[in-house]
Amino acid sequence: MARGRGRLSGIEQLPPEADQIVADAAQALQDRERTQIDIYEExxxxxxxxxxxxxxxxxxxxxxxxxxxRYSIRLSAMTRRLEETREIASAIAGRFDAQASDDLTLIASEAIKTLVYETLMDSGRSGASPKEAQQLASALYRATQAQGVSTNRRLKVEKEFAQAVDTVGKVAGLSKETMDEINRRLGIL
Incomplete structure (x- = not known):
């Protein structure tokens, strides 16, 4: 019997009209310039x-x-993992001495692999469905293929990476604004 995702959080239950308010709070939390209590009050x-x-x-x-x-902690953990992924992928790109034009391809592929791995490791808690697992496996397969592509295919890889990040974000229950911010910070948007 497949496990469901569970009950939605209070933030996930907010109407779409509140999306910008949630995005602003998420950005303020990530900026780390104000206390969480001040941000919550706002x-x-x-x-x-x-x-x-x-x-x-x-x-x-x-x-x-x-x-x-709880939302703040989850957002912080996701952001930290994505930043670590980017750092690791950058180190790998340097180690393989990839040309500057192909760095993004290698970084995106390694980041997708890490995101897929982390999502699958967390699936016991989040209850990833078979369809989501298939999407993640497909993203991983495309990522490994993308490592060998030439520079003229970089735009396609960026799109696949954004889709993989979107898939992971949906599994994790993040809002579109949060995912857009993650993509922006990774240099995809």
Whole structure:
């Protein structure tokens, strides 16, 4: 019997109208210039303002501080893993003495491999479905093939990498804005 993903977090249950508020909070958390309590207070006030602005037409529960804290920890861990992946891939690219134009291909391929591996390792907790496992395996296969491609195929590899990051983000339950930020930080967007 396949396990489900489980209950959605309070942040995942927010309506699409709150996506920018969540993205702003995620960015503030990643910037690490303010305390989490200050960021939560701003997040809390912005969500309550959103509710007031919609005059009862948009009903949702504002996530608790503990839910915000869990989101913050998950976001921090994901960001840290992606940054480590980028550093490792850069070191590998240097070790293989790849030409400058092909560095992105090698880095993207290694990052996809790491993301797929980490997602599969976490699947016991997140309950990845067989379809998601197939998508991850497909991304891994494409990544290994991409290592041998020439520079003129770099754009295709970037797209595949963005799709793999998107797949991993969906499995992890991250918002589109968070995934866009991750792609931006990895230099894909």
């Amino acid at each position: 997040f809390f006030n912005a969500l309550n303002k959103l509710k007031r602005d919609h005059r009862g037409e948009l009903e949702f529960a504002v996530p608790s501080f503990s839910a915000f804290n």
